[in-house]
Amino acid sequence: MVAAKLAGLLIPLMFAFVLNHWGAVSAQEVQELVVRNWRANHMKHAQDWRDNTAVLTIISPKGLRRVREGRRFTKNYEKEGIDYKEIIFMTAPENIRGLGILSWTYLDKTKEDDTWLWLPSLRKVRRMTAADGEDSFFGTDLTFDEVTLRNPEDENHRLIREEKWQGKKCYVIESTTKKVPWYYTTRIWWVDKEHAIEYTQHYFNEEGILFKTLEKKWDLIKGGWTWNLWDAHELRTKSQSLVDIGSNGSVFNTGLADDLFTQRTLTRMR
Amino acid sequence: MSLRIPHLPLLYVCFLLLYLSGSIILVLPSSVHALYQNARWEIFGYLENETALRVKHPHELMKSEFTLEMDCTYHFSDQMLAFVKGKGFYDTIFDWEDEGYGDHKRLRDEIAKPNQDTTADPLREAYVDIFLERMDIRIGKQQEVWGTADGLKVLDVINPTDFREFYQDDFEDSRIPLWAFKINYYLGQGSNHVAQLIWIPDIEPNYVAPYGHPFAPLSTRILGELQRPLPQFNVITPLKTYRRGVAQNLKNSEGGFKWAQNFGFWEYTLNYFYHWTDNPGLYFERYGDGFLGTPLIYEEKFKRVHSLGGTFSKTFSRFFGLHNVVMRGELLINLHDLTPAATPPSPHTPSGNKTVATDTLTYVVGWDKQFRGKYFVSFQFFQFITLDYHHNYLNGLTLAPKDKIDNAISLLVSSDFFNERVKPKVLTVYLDDGELWVQPRLTVEVNSEIEAVLGGNFYRGNPRGILGEFRDNNQVVLEIRYGF
Numbered sequence: 025m026v027a028a029k030l031a032g033l034l035i036p037l038m039f040a041f042v043l044n045h046w047g048a049v050s051a052q053e054v055q056e057l058v059v060r061n062w063r064a065n066h067m068k069h070a071q072d073w074r075d076n077t078a079v080l081t082i083i084s085p086k087g088l089r090r091v092r093e094g095r096r097f098t099k100n101y102e103k104e105g106i107d108y109k110e111i112i113f114m115t116a117p118e119n120i121r122g123l124g125i126l127s128w129t130y131l132d133k134t135k136e137d138d139t140w141l142w143l144p145s146l147r148k149v150r151r152m153t154a155a156d157g158e159d160s161f162f163g164t165d166l167t168f169d170e171v172t173l174r175n176p177e178d179e180n181h182r183l184i185r186e187e188k189w190q191g192k193k194c195y196v197i198e199s200t201t202k203k204v205p206w207y208y209t210t211r212i213w214w215v216d217k218e219h220a221i222e223y224t225q226h227y228f229n230e231e232g233i234l235f236k237t238l239e240k241k242w243d244l245i246k247g248g249w250t251w252n253l254w255d256a257h258e259l260r261t262k263s264q265s266l267v268d269i270g271s272n273g274s275v276f277n278t279g280l281a282d283d284l285f286t287q288r289t290l291t292r293m294r
Numbered sequence: 295m296s297l298r299i300p301h302l303p304l305l306y307v308c309f310l311l312l313y314l315s316g317s318i319i320l321v322l323p324s325s326v327h328a329l330y331q332n333a334r335w336e337i338f339g340y341l342e343n344e345t346a347l348r349v350k351h352p353h354e355l356m357k358s359e360f361t362l363e364m365d366c367t368y369h370f371s372d373q374m375l376a377f378v379k380g381k382g383f384y385d386t387i388f389d390w391e392d393e394g395y396g397d398h399k400r401l402r403d404e405i406a407k408p409n410q411d412t413t414a415d416p417l418r419e420a421y422v423d424i425f426l427e428r429m430d431i432r433i434g435k436q437q438e439v440w441g442t443a444d445g446l447k448v449l450d451v452i453n454p455t456d457f458r459e460f461y462q463d464d465f466e467d468s469r470i471p472l473w474a475f476k477i478n479y480y481l482g483q484g485s486n487h488v489a490q491l492i493w494i495p496d497i498e499p500n501y502v503a504p505y506g507h508p509f510a511p512l513s514t515r516i517l518g519e520l521q522r523p524l525p526q527f528n529v530i531t532p533l534k535t536y537r538r539g540v541a542q543n544l545k546n547s548e549g550g551f552k553w554a555q556n557f558g559f560w561e562y563t564l565n566y567f568y569h570w571t572d573n574p575g576l577y578f579e580r581y582g583d584g585f586l587g588t589p590l591i592y593e594e595k596f597k598r599v600h601s602l603g604g605t606f607s608k609t610f611s612r613f614f615g616l617h618n619v620v621m622r623g624e625l626l627i628n629l630h631d632l633t634p635a636a637t638p639p640s641p642h643t644p645s646g647n648k649t650v651a652t653d654t655l656t657y658v659v660g661w662d663k664q665f666r667g668k669y670f671v672s673f674q675f676f677q678f679i680t681l682d683y684h685h686n687y688l689n690g691l692t693l694a695p696k697d698k699i700d701n702a703i704s705l706l707v708s709s710d711f712f713n714e715r716v717k718p719k720v721l722t723v724y725l726d727d728g729e730l731w732v733q734p735r736l737t738v739e740v741n742s743e744i745e746a747v748l749g750g751n752f753y754r755g756n757p758r759g760i761l762g763e764f765r766d767n768n769q770v771v772l773e774i775r776y777g778f
Contacts, residue, residue, distance in 0.1 A: 084712075084713075089742075090713075090715070109484075117742045117743055136611055147439040148439065150620075150662070152620075153618035153619070153620060159664065159668070160713065207666070207667060261712070263713055282484030283484055286484060286485065286486050287486045288478070292425075
C-alpha cells in the first residue's frame, strides 16, 4: 500500500523531472539552436569565406555521372542592414561556364534578398526572386533554398527527441516551412548538441512521405566548423547529388573586397 | 540553303568524320575541365553541327553547318587579361549538288566574304581588359549589350545584327562584334552604380540575308529582282545600287553613354548612343548612260541617328495576386532614323520610292515569373511607334505600308527535368497583324560535354508580312554540340 503510494508519488515526480529536463530545451533555445546552425552553415565564425573549387556531381539512377565545377565567395557584414553577400559562379563544363549568382541578404529578414543571375550566353543580368528558392541548384538534387536562401524565420521549429547520429549526440528537430506551396512541408534533421552543425536531414512532402535525404560532412578549420561534402538522395527519381569542396577546401578571412560582391564581378564572367 | 539530297558530298563526309572522331577522342577522358587551364591560361571551345530540314514539301535540307569556336584567356595579373575568341564554320549545304549549284556557290561566296565584317568573320572577339580600383577598361573587338528583351531587340543597339537567319540565332551569335573602347566607372564601394562610356571607331551595318537566301526579306527579294536582267530583255537591268559605306575615321566614329543605378527597389539605366543607321537608305543617284543597260542608278547611304533610351527592373513580392514577379522594361527613341516611303514617280524618284528621315519610339514591358521553382514564364508586350507618321511610309523589311503603331507580344516558357538534363523551352512571338513565330527547343544534356537540341522555327501569317513571308521556311532543327 505504502509502496503503491510511493509509486504514485514517484512516477509523477520522475515525469516531472524528465519534463523539467526536457524543458531545459525551451522553444526559445530551439530557435537559438537553429540560428546557431544557420550561422555555422553560413560560416559566420569568419569575416569572409571562399572555397577552392566545389565539384558538383549528379548521378543518375543508372549511374551516369555529370560533373560541374564552381566557386563560392561569401562575406559576412552583420552591419548597416546587410547580413551577408555571396557570389557563386560556375567554371565548368563549357556549356554552363560563367553562369553566376549574386545575392545580398539583409539583417531584416522580412526584407527579401536581392538576387541576380548572370547568364553569360545572353550577356544578361536577370533578377531572381524568393520563388526561385525551389529551383534546382545547378541541376543537382539540392535547391537554392537549401544551399543559400533559407533563413531560420522561414520555418517553425520544434524539438522532437534526442538521439545519437553515428555516435554523436544530437537533437532531432522538426521544421515546418511557412511557405505554401513549397517543395517540402516538413524536414526532420539531426543537429549536433554541442556544435549546432547538422549531419542529416530528411525531407517530407504534404502527404508525409520522405522524398529526399541530405547528409553533410564537416571539418573543423581554425576553430570554425565548415562543411566539405553534401550528399543528397532524391528518393522519387533515385538520383544522387554530391557537392564536394574537398577536405579543408575552404579558405577564411582573406579580406575579400566589397566590390567582389557586385554586378561588376558577375559581368566579368565569360 | 534549300535543295534536294542526291548524295553525300565529299566535304560533308569529311566534316562528319572529323566531328565524330573529335567528339570521341575528346569524350574519352570524360573531364569537365577546359581544353587547357592553369593560373594564367584558360582555353575553352565547342564543336557543333546544326542541321535544319524544311518541313514543307519538298522537305529539303536548309542547313548543315559545322562550327568550331574556341576562346582563350590569358591573365597577365588580377588587373589585366587578354581574351580572344575565334569561330570557324562551314555550311556543307552549299556543296550539295542540284540544278542551282552555281547559284548556291554564289550565295556561299556572298555569305562568307572574308573581307566582310559579319558573324562570318573568324575573329569573333579580341580584347584586353584592365581592371582598376573604380574602373574597368575594355579595348578591342567586343559585344556590348544594353537591352535584354527576349525574342526581339529594343535597346540592344550597340552591335549590328547578322540577320542571315532572321531572328532565329541566339543574339550572342548574331551580334556583329565591333572594335571599341569602353570604360565602366563604378561609383560607391560595393554598389551597382556604374557610368559607362563607349567609343566605336569601327562602323558596320546590319547584315541581311542576300537575294536567293531563304531568309532574305521581301524588300531584298524585290530589290534583287530589279537588279537582275529582265527575262524578256536580257540586256536591260532595271536598277543598280552602289553602297557608299561610312569611312572608318575619327569623325565618323560612334559613341554612347550609359548610367545604371539601383534606386531603392528599382534598378534603372539611362542610355544614349550617337551612331549610324544600321540599315542603309536607298537614294536615287542618276539615270543610266545608254539607252540599253541599266536605266536607274541608286545609292545606298547611311545617316547619323541619335538613340535615347533606358531600362528598368523591379521585383514585386506581390503583383496582381502573383507572388514574386519581376517587372522590367526598355525604351528606345530613335531620332532621324531612315524609312522607305512611297511617293509619286518623278524625275527625282523614278521608282516611286524614296528614303525619308523619321523619329520612332519603341518600348517593351515584360513580366518574369517562376512557378514552383520549375517553370519560368516571361511575357512581353512591345510597341513600335512612328512619331512623325505619314501614311506613305513603308516597312523596311517588306515594303508594305507601315502602321503608325505596331504591337507585338511574346511568351517564353521554359523548364527543366531530370536534374536539368532535359530542358524544354518555347518562345512565341505574335504580331498584331496576325503573324506568328514559334521557336520550340528541347535540349538534352547527354553528359557533361555533349548536348543535343531538337527544335524548330514555325511561321504563320500573310506571305507579305514580316513573319509570314518566311512561312515556307518552317523547319525542324537538330543541333549536336560538344563542349571542351
